[in-house]
């Protein structure tokens with residue numbers, strides 16, 4: 001392939017690509033021309049070292065100050081798909097405060113996430129969530145990460161998961177029966193599910209018996225919600241009364257709470273995650289320090305929470321919009337019945353598995369993965385200097401027509417034999433990431449989601465709040481339905 005490494009050539013190319021169309025407003029032609037050139041001027045990440053065959057990565061700066069934020073927040077993966085079509089797999093986005101190379105498509109995702117030469121670290125997450133989730137598993141690197149992951153694995157064995165399912169089931173059954181409002185078009189699924197996920201977490205993660213110490217649970221849940229929200233703050237400094245500042249204070253509340261709970265829990269028995277982490281050890285008998293458990297618990301709660309909420313919300317919407325799939329899932333749930341749930345029973349809900357995968361494909365809860373180059377490296381013949389942030393976009397891969405038939409369509413059977421479209425590329429479908437940092441809570445999350453959906457389908461018929469309803473998402477962080485997702489719950493009995 002020809003080597004393109006002169007800045008002038010690239011700038012010229014970029015300008016040609018953005019050649020302005022003549023203005024329709026008389027007298028505005030020149031001004032518009034000038035403005036467009038300034039706004040869309042091409043940006044080169046860095047020239048490759050002399051004598052290198054590598055190409056520089058080019059991109060553009062978008063609008064002054066806000067860069068491409070508007071397109072990104074409004075259209076998320078669809079905007080990224082446009083970039084991929086226009087620029088190929090490696091493209092630089094110079095948005096102030098968020099300068100990064102986009103590594104797009106399944107091949108690029110595979111190179112970055114499998115990280116064979118250990119070129120990429122997790123440090124790119126620090127500016128976004130570092131102060132609130134520091135020392136969480138996902139923010140650790142290389143040997144230290146492996147050391148912690150090996151111990152944490154103990155909390156996700158099949159026998160541990162069996163214990164969690166029991167707790168999840170009892171909380172979900174109770175909350176769906178008492179707190180969720182039937183026959184009300186104003187019922188909003190997303191916030192209701194978020195509250196349920198927190199109720200589940202307080203029992204399964206923190207070990208509070210259901211319905212216990214309401215004030216304490218509320219304080220901790222509130223601190224936790226504030227901490228999670230702080231990562232999306234616009235003013236990213238600890239200035240009162242803004243989100244970032246509130247997030248830092250909330251992190252302190254969580255640290256104090258968990259430090260005390262660890263001290264109480266070290267010598268006790270229990271099947272909740274906090275107790276399990278207090279006793280977990282690797283094959284050499286190494287255990288977590290108290291400070292490690294505090295940081296891991298705060299991160300785990302965050303990692304488990306919005307991801308499961310988004311997926312369950314998407315599933316509820318799709319089942320309401322596709323009654324034939326809702327009936328198919330309900331038939332399977334009926335065969336499982338209303339007895340206590342376990343992993344074997346949940347395994348029988350195969351249609352629900354298909355719907356869950358299709359929902360994770362269409363609205364991917366973690367749309368991107370951030371990494372930072374620890375040394376000068378290359379991506380598909382492009383020079384990536386040390387310190388560059390690199391972002392992969394599984395949510396965009398999930399929309400590629402070369403991998404998925406009619407990707408815009410809800411079509412859960414695409415995951416079933418013989419179609420198995422997710423097997424067309426190792427990274428065609430990667431809602432849980434990949435490589436050393438692949439989601440450790442994947443099975444836990446799937447069991448939680450299926451438990452809630454099973455209980456929901458046994459109790460209610462799901463209907464769209466009004467015919468033809470289509471949700472819109474805010475893609476500024478994890479995708480969130482802007483209107484909270486109204487869903488009508490019709491009691492079955």
Ligand code: HEM
Nearest residue numbers: 137138303304307308366369431432433437439440441445
């Ligand atoms: C639908 C549910 C979920 C989705 C879509 C999801 C997605 C992900 C993704 C994409 C990553 C990798 C991020 C990266 O490589 O940059 C990840 C990591 C992680 N997830 Fe999940 N997650 C889910 C549920 C959960 C649950 C329920 C838990 C805990 C109980 C959890 C705990 C974690 C942890 C600790 C990591 C870091 C793993 C590591 O760095 O070794 N996740 N998750």
